[in-house]
Amino acid sequence: MLEIKNLVAGYGKVRVLNEISISVPAGQLVTLIGSNGAGKTTTLRAVSGMIKPEGGEILLNGRNIAGLASHDITRLGMAHSPEGRKVFSTLSVTDNLLLGAYPRLTKMRPKGDVDADLERMFDLFPRLRERREQLAGTLSGGEQQMLAMARALMLQPEVLLLDEPSMGLAPRLVEEVFATIKRLKAEKITMLLVEQFAAAALEVADYGYVMENGRLAGQGPADKLKNDPAVRAAYLGTGS
Amino acid sequence: MQNFLQILVSGISVGMIYGVIAFGYQLTFATSKTLNFGQGEALTLGALVGFTTVNFLIGMSLGTFWAYILALPLVFAFGLVQGSIVELLGVRQATKIKSEAGWIMATIALGIIFKNIAENVWGKDPLKFPSPVSEAPLTIGGVNVRPMEIIIVVGALAMMLAVELFNRRSIYGKAVVATSNDRDAAGLMGINTSRVITFSYALSSLSAALAGVLIAPITLTGANMGAALGLKAFAVAIIGGLSSGLGVVVGGLILGITESLTGFYFDTGYKDVPGLILLLLVLSFKPAGLFGKAAIKKV
Known part of the structure; x- marks a missing residue:
């Protein structure tokens, strides 16, 4: 459905993303986790055309959309719920x-x-x-x-990009947002979810990618990542 | 008292003209945070195109009123094209290279070019624009009102109302408002925001052209008619607030009326002064304009 291959992007001369490759199969919920400033939001912005990628391919249903204007990408069926709402x-x-x-x-x-x-x-x-x-x-x-x-x-949309839907919300509302994401998943909506609440994101996702300083640091099925000691230590706040 | 009401009437019609031009400034400022400093020349050209069309239609043995009505669509179409040219040639190039002030110079330059064109095509001498309605004033409650002054007020309000309805009711109008709110987010909705900005420039010049053909029958038409009007309307846009539709009407009326009052009770030579003092006061104490909302951003 959505296939990101070796994506390179940034702002002006500052390169933020280095060769990011992410695959979002149809009907699946894929999450991108990582600490602040890792490049998660930049990834979504490059995918939806809010910034022009400098390299790599972004395939939506097999068609390369890298470099298209955001309104053209939207018309091809990509929806983006952006950071800051x-x-x-x-x-x-x-x-x-x-x-x-x-x-x-x-x-x-x-x-x-x-x-x-x-x-x-x-x-x-x-x-x-x-x-x-x-x-x-x-x-x-x-x-x-x-x-x-x-x-x-x-x-x-064919694909829905969700950027930090829990940001700035009270805990009760965060639960509500994740409950909604679960319902959307049950409806087989293809989603790429960026989250700082890694534990909650991995709870609902099928597959996860871990991002660090503009690179992918790991990936795997969500329930495996959830129990990976390194991921737990770095992002789930349960390590020692 | 009679004098006062009389002054009020002429102040209102001039004020509405300022309002329409200022409304044009708002349209482009809302979507692009830029505006056309050649707005006065857009008015000039609109009036002159109207002048030629109306005279041509009168030559086809049409009555002045119908000639005027039939000329309007052409004047509007011309305004749309002229505004689009300003955006595509001037503003877009300057904003593309992220030049902060480039669009200011570009729109001033285009304004000068348009004025030169007007001088060469229509000459430098003022021309008498045929009045579509009787020039004999009506007496309403002891006050003389020229029929054209009523048309000015009605035409100006109709224009603003039409745009307001378009923005509120149609999905394309909502797309314009969305672009004004947040250009990035509007792009994510599938809205071609560059096209929206071109459209707002087209509509801005259309309103200037309308102002031109509204005021031409009660003044004279000529290559220089727009410059002062464009500048004063800019003051109106600042006084009323670049973000408030109500503001430009009220701002226009304030300026039009104070001008007339000063001209009558004090000295015509000083008629521009009170409005400009008001402008300075607004800039010091309420920079967003009398009706403007200070920008609030939720993060």
Whole structure:
């Protein structure tokens, strides 16, 4: 589904990513864990076209999308719920969700039933239904996170990129976010999840990659990584 | 009192013109944080294209009113094209190389070029724009109101309302608002934000062109008509706030009315002073404008 091969990217002259290769098979939840500044967010930004990769290939359904503009990549079916949520603060919750379906509403992707999907999002995130007419800027951090995820899902994406959905949330909300991710996984949505809460991410994921200083430091099935002593020591806070 | 009301009326129509031009500044500032310093020349060209079209249609033995109405679509189309040219030729190149001030010089340069074109095509002498409605004033409550002044107010409000409705109701309008909110995030929605910015420049010049054909019948038309208007509208945009639609209307009215009042009760030579003092006061005490919201960022 999504195949990242030897990805090199950075900002200006600063190279952040060195030869990153990640594979996200259809219907699977793959997580990318690692400490702050390891390059996890940069990886997602390069994949969705927010920054131009300097090298490597990014294959979406076999097609190389590296170097395309982010709006073209979105139209090919990649949704990205970005770091910092980035909801449209002066627009209502409903308008934010409709914009998630922009390529469908403008016939650049099959339209399907946008209204039904809107209802589905409100079922998945009942808080958003309550606040559907409210401006997104007035939502709490947790609600904005749900909105960002729901907005990305409105694309009916082939692949969903989730960047730190738990960031800045109270523990109870973090649990809620992971419960939602579990439900999306049950619906066989293909996801690449970046998380600092490595333990929780490995709990829900099928497969995991560990990132360190812009390189891959390890990978494996999530339940194996979870019990790997080195990973436990470095990222799960359970080592000595 | 009668005098005062009379002054008020002429201040309102000029103020609405300022408002429409300033509205154009807002449109591009919202999406791209840049604006067209050749906005006055966009107004000039719009008025002159309108002048030629209206006269051509009158030559086809059409009445002045219908000639004016039929000329509007062409003036609008011209404005859209002219604005797109400004963005594609001037602004986009400058922002592409991440030049902080490049777009300022580029839009000023294009403005000068457009003014030279206007001088060469239409000459340097002021031209009389045929008035679509009677120039004889109506008397309303003892105050003389020229019919064109009513058209100015209605036309200006209709323009802003139309854009507001487009932004609120259509998915393309929402895409424009989304681009203003967060360009990166808008790109992630599949919105071609470069195209949105070109569109906002097109719409900005359209509003200037509309202002041109609205004011031309009560002033004179000519290559130099836009420069002062464009500059004053810039002051209005600062006074009202570059982010508030209501702000430009109120800002425009404030400037238009204070100008008329000063001109009448004090001295025409000083009519620009109170507005500019207000501009300086706003810049010192409320830099985001009277109606502007200070930027709040949630991290």
